[in-house]
Amino acid sequence: MSLANIAADRLLLYRIFLAGFFVWWGWTIAAGDLRSKKIPNRMVLTGLAVAAAALLLYLLETLLGRAGYSADYLRWNFYGYYLFNLAVSWGVGIFLWYGEVWPAGDAKFFMASLALLPLLNFQIRGFPRTLWFSVLINSFVLGAVYYVLRFLLMSYRGYKSKNQDLQRKWAGIRAELAAKAGDLRGGGIGKSGFYAASLFFVFLLHQVASAALRGELQRLVPDLGLLFFLLFIGWDKFSRLLSGPKFRWALWLASLGYLTYGMINFRDRLLLDMKYSGLSVLKFSVILGAGRFLLVYLMEKFSTVEVPAAEVAPGMILSRRYTDIIQRDEFFSGSFADSFRDGISQEEADLLREWGSRIPKENPKIEVMAGTPFAVWIFAGALFQVVFNGNFFTWLRRLAGLG
Incomplete structure (x- = not known):
């Protein structure tokens, strides 16, 4: 041209x-x-x-x-x-x-x-x-x-140089995984089963909506890949929603009502939908477990650094572990925003320094994120x-x- x-x-x-x-x-x-x-x-x-x-x-x-x-x-x-x-x-x-x-x-x-x-x-x-x-x-x-390659490179270099900081992080990971396995044996299986059943009903209702809506209205129903992505990203919030009694009972009653009606009127189609929903639960469980371990837990673990409590400054982003600690501590009641990714404010930094000064340990440290923005x-x-x-x-x- x-x-x-x-x-x-x-x-x-x-x-x-x-x-x-x-x-x-x-x-x-x-x-x-x-x-x-x-x-x-x-x-x-x-x-x-x-x-x-x-x-x-x-x-x-x-x-x-x-x-x-x-x-x-x-x-x-x-x-x-x-x-x-x-x-x-x-x-x-x-x-x-x-x-x-x-x-x-x-x-x-x-x-x-x-x-x-x-x-x-x-x-x-x-x-x-x-x-x-x-x-x-x-x-x-x-x-x-990027993070997986960075993690592998850091692990290799740490292994070759016998880096003590890296070894401490690996020891912490093993201890936390052992604790989670202990929780699972001590009653966590029931909770996991509850989430699996709830997800089964979510995927079943998704299949029902896909079949019921026609023409332009069908565009309102997300495809399965998109639904997986939204559930994966919002799992922390969605799992709390599933735990809520009102939502839980509404979901289970709607699904059980549909199952009863379907068994009477369209048994073969219902069994196909149930098979689809069961496979979806299995796929999503693998995605959730592997994805959150690799991309959330493991990558965040190797993107955190420890900062002395006295040196905490505005704009720092707390690790997820320390965010959970703070949200459970009555000292911070009503002080921190719901979203922890925005970085702490001046008032929140002052509160953290005051909180650190009360810990009976010399120079206590707080975990903050140091990954790529x-x-x-x-x-x-x-x-x-x-x-x-x-x-x-x-x-x-x-x-x-x-x-």
Whole structure:
């Protein structure tokens, strides 16, 4: 394409500018988060402002095109799809923040990134329904690959050098796993069985909804992979919801009522649904156990450092273990926010220092996170989606010649 043709294609010019802006903007936020562990609101607002300006330009081109003054413009349905994508990405960002997966700054960066991506490529894979899901898959998979390789390298180096700190961490892991095994033998099997039965009913109701809703309404039912992902990410919150008596009884009564009705009226179909639900419970249990051990427990264990209580500062992120300790301690009652990923405030740092001073031990220490800030993986996941027009697994399938 000649320069004259490029100049005549205004939409292409807008997209070239947006691509350059996205790379600069995303890298600036990711690099800043690496340095300071903070994402400035002004940078997020800058991204949203550029997305809004681009959207207005595209709207103007559409109006000119409908009036016959432009041959290259977007149809009206694009804007409806775009607003849907925006609403879903905002809902997911808030859900993952409330689910204590990432801080508020990362949630806002994710939302702003999803506002820009469809403006770079109008037909980007997954738009408008599952673009957010593809970006999240990329972000988590790329982050997981990095942390697993880092963990293996650290373990190898620690083994070769007989690193005492690493050996202490491994000893702590073995002790905690032994304690969890003891809890399981001491009554934890019943609790696990309760969760398995509850998940069975959740998957059964998912199958019922998929079969009952037709046409456009069926789009409201998430596919199984998406349901697995949402349950995995929000398991801490969802497991507490399952433990609540009202939700538990409502779920069990609805499911048992459906089972009774189904046994009388459509036994064969019900047995197929029950088989599907049982297999789903088995698959999800493997994903939950292996995934949370590797990506949550093990990776967090090797991303924590100990800081003297007297040196605790605002912005530090407490480890999950210390967050649980603090949430159970009456000394902190009503002081700490529900989400622990945002970093502690000045008042919370003062409380921790005061709490540490009361511990009858010389120079007590508190565990804080020292891993790579997640903005790096959000940017990497979004960039992967733009470059390869798909998530990590669709890219692997293309490499293998399967799609």
